[in-house]
Amino acid sequence: MAMIFCRGCGKEIHDSATACPHCGATQSGSSSGQQGSKWMAITALVLGIFAILATMAAFADGADSEQILGIILFGVVSLVFAIISLVQKRWGKGLSIAGIVMSAISLLALFGA
Numbered sequence: 001m002a003m004i005f006c007r008g009c010g011k012e013i014h015d016s017a018t019a020c021p022h023c024g025a026t027q028s029g030s031s032s033g034q035q036g037s038k039w040m041a042i043t044a045l046v047l048g049i050f051a052i053l054a055t056m057a058a059f060a061d062g063a064d065s066e067q068i069l070g071i072i073l074f075g076v077v078s079l080v081f082a083i084i085s086l087v088q089k090r091w092g093k094g095l096s097i098a099g100i101v102m103s104a105i106s107l108l109a110l111f112g113a
């Protein structure tokens with residue numbers, strides 16, 4: 001857990017604190033809202049990785065249409081999370097872009113098959 005310096009008094013406080021416990025100044029740059037939205041970019045990345053791995057497995061071992069539909073669903077959910085995360089300028093821009101690239105590759109591969 002990282003520590004930041006208060007905007008009001010300069011004392012060290014926890015980066016998830018919305019207000020300084022010493023002087024009460026609000027810390028808008030590190031609001032709990034931004035902290036709470038990290039899961040979106042992380043989920044997009046994890047689902048993107050899953051989609052591309054599942055796509056490679058499907059091409060290697062062969063998959064029925066039900067499995068391919070499931071992989072497409074993961075890819076689409078990953079894309080949606082990543083795009084929302086980027087549009088709302090949430091934390092994890094790099095993770096979101098990586099999620100978009102991986103899910104896009106797996107979707108293109110699946111639809112092209």
Ligand SMILES: [Zn+2]
Pocket residue numbers: 006007008009010011020021022023024025
């Ligand atoms: Zn303070």
